[in-house]
Amino acid sequence: MGFPAARPRRLRSTPAVRRLVAETTLEPRQLVLPVFVREGIDAPVPIASMPGVVQHPLDGLRKAAAEAAAAGLGGIMLFGIPAHKDAVGSAGTDPDGILQQGLRAVVEEAGDSLVVMSDLCLDEFTDHGHCGVLAADGSVDNDATLVRYAEMAIVQAEAGAHVVAPSGMMDGQVGVIRSALDESGFSNVSVLAYSAKYASAFYGPFREAVDSSLKGDRRAYQQDGANAREALREVRLDLAEGADMVMVKPASAYLDILRAVADESDVPVAAYQVSGEYAMIEAAAANGWIDRDRAVLESLTAIRRAGADFVLTYWAGEAAGWLRAAR
Numbered sequence: 001m002g003f004p005a006a007r008p009r010r011l012r013s014t015p016a017v018r019r020l021v022a023e024t025t026l027e028p029r030q031l032v033l034p035v036f037v038r039e040g041i042d043a044p045v046p047i048a049s050m051p052g053v054v055q056h057p058l059d060g061l062r063k064a065a066a067e068a069a070a071a072g073l074g075g076i077m078l079f080g081i082p083a084h085k086d087a088v089g090s091a092g093t094d095p096d097g098i099l100q101q102g103l104r105a106v107v108e109e110a111g112d113s114l115v116v117m118s119d120l121c122l123d124e125f126t127d128h129g130h131c132g133v134l135a136a137d138g139s140v141d142n143d144a145t146l147v148r149y150a151e152m153a154i155v156q157a158e159a160g161a162h163v164v165a166p167s168g169m170m171d172g173q174v175g176v177i178r179s180a181l182d183e184s185g186f187s188n189v190s191v192l193a194y195s196a197k198y199a200s201a202f203y204g205p206f207r208e209a210v211d212s213s214l215k216g217d218r219r220a221y222q223q224d225g226a227n228a229r230e231a232l233r234e235v236r237l238d239l240a241e242g243a244d245m246v247m248v249k250p251a252s253a254y255l256d257i258l259r260a261v262a263d264e265s266d267v268p269v270a271a272y273q274v275s276g277e278y279a280m281i282e283a284a285a286a287n288g289w290i291d292r293d294r295a296v297l298e299s300l301t302a303i304r305r306a307g308a309d310f311v312l313t314y315w316a317g318e319a320a321g322w323l324r325a326a327r
Contacts, residue, residue, distance in 0.1 A: 024305040026297065028072035028320035032117065032270070032312045036209050037061045037102035038081040039091075049205035050275055051282050053314050055081060058105050065106040068114055071320040074310050075115030077165065078102050081210055082125055088133055089125030093151045097125075100159040107160035117192060118161040120152050120177065121168045129213035131168035131221065140221055145170050150180035157186040165247070167194040169221045175241035192270060193243035196231035196257055198223045202250045202276030209275060231257050232264055243267065248308075250274040252299060255306040262307025271308035273299065278314045293322060 011021050036055045038045060044054035056064055061078075068076050080099025082091035091097040099118065106116050122145070123131045132145030145168065153164050164181070166173045174193050181189050199222035206212075223230055235246050246265055248258045249272035262269045281299065285292030296315050303311050313319065 024301055026301050026304055026319075026323060028316075028323055029074045030304065030308075030310045031073050031300075031316035031320060032075040032077055032115075032310055033064075033068050033073055033316035034077045034079065034272075034312055034314060035061060035064055036079050036081060037098055037105075039083040039098035047205065047209045049208050049279055050314065051279075051286070053209065053278070055209065058101060061102050062105050062109045065109045065114065067317060069110040071317050072324070073114065073316050073320055075117050075163070076106060076110075077117040077119060077312055078106065079119045079210055080124055085125055085127040085213060087127060088148065089122035092122055092125040093148065093155050095155050095158065097155075099124075100155055103156060103159035103161050112162075115162050116160060117163040117165055118156045118159075120149060120156060120164045120166040122148060122152075123168070123212065124210045127213050129215065131218065132170060140170075142170050142172075142221075146172060146176045149173055150176050153177045153180050153189075154184050154186070157181055157184070157189045161189060163190045163192050163245075165192040165194065167197060167249075169194065169197050169218075169223070172241070174238045174243045178242040190244040191242065192245040192247060193238040194249055194272075195235045195238045195243065195246040196223060196248045196254070196261060198225050198250065198254060200225065200250050200253070200274070200276070202253065202274050205275035205279045225253075228257055228260065232260060235261050235264055239265065239267065245270055247272060247312075250277060251303045251308070251311065252277050255302065258303070258306040258308060262309075268309040269307055270310050270312060271303045271306075273303060273311055273313040273315075275314070297322065 038055040041057045044060050047053045082098050103118055121131050123129055130140050132140040135141040156164050166177055199218055238246055245268045247270040248254055248261055251271040251273045258271050281295050284290045
């Protein structure tokens with residue numbers, strides 16, 4: 001007498017059974033909310049290409065931080081938008097610059113109940129929109145940029161950042177930043193390295209969000225979307241230089257990279273669900289083509305399943321509410 005055929009559907013029969021055997025979890029603590037704080041405004045400014053996302057004034061930023069902490073999110077990532085830009089991004093290293101003001105406000109509001117992260121890059125602060133200092137021929141000067149990154153790391157740490165996140169893809173940036181922090185007495189500040197950051201078409205709405213001045217592109221220093229092995233080389237270099245966490249950006253179009261990085265890395269791995277990923281789902285949902293809430297959670301679960309320990313997403317607060325309600 002033979003055995004009866006296996007029936008995998010038995011493990012899908014009820015919500016309780018599906019919850020019991022779920023292989024991948026999605027929890028509020030695994031979500032990080034990116035936020036934009038803008039100098040010189042006194043009310044939120046909506047970002048047209050990212051419905052529901054705004055540029056915050058300082059008071060609004062405090063409210064957003066308090067809500068993020070109350071939602072049980074893992075962290076918040078700050079991006080600053082200055083009133084004035086110049087060739088070297090001076091506002092990025094001004095102790096009273098908008099990003100540093102924002103960091104102090106969030107730390108005062110949320111304390112240690114929320115991991116406060118800070119984008120460490122010059123693109124929001126330069127009048128040319130590139131991630132570094134330009135050489136005479138118009139290319140980005142890697143080593144001159146590293147000097148500026150070290151300065152940025154110190155002022156962000158002084159402002160209270162728990163984590164600094166270099167996103168400019170300069171060679172050697174993690175090692176320079178780690179040394180600068182340690183030498184200035186900030187050895188407890190972590191470095192989240194944007195190790196595999198691709199030159200992607202999915203960043204379009206973000207350029208509006210930070211009032212980008214960029215003309216041209218960043219393909220000379222961000223990674224080519226055709227390359228996978230290159231990402232692993234970048235990750236290994238960042239780990240050797242002292243990265244505490246590594247990131248893959250964007251997320252959804254690079255899930256294979258995310259899986260490979262997660263298999264390679266012995267530190268936590270992040271993925272950034274970027275502005276274009278957000279905008280596509282919002283646009284499709286607004287047209288009635290997809291179920292918005294299900295699509296959001298499905299996309300986040302896919303990123304977690306591919307290997308992300310935590311996800312930066314503009315839906316972090318909203319998704320946390322759905323997850324708590326489903327318990």
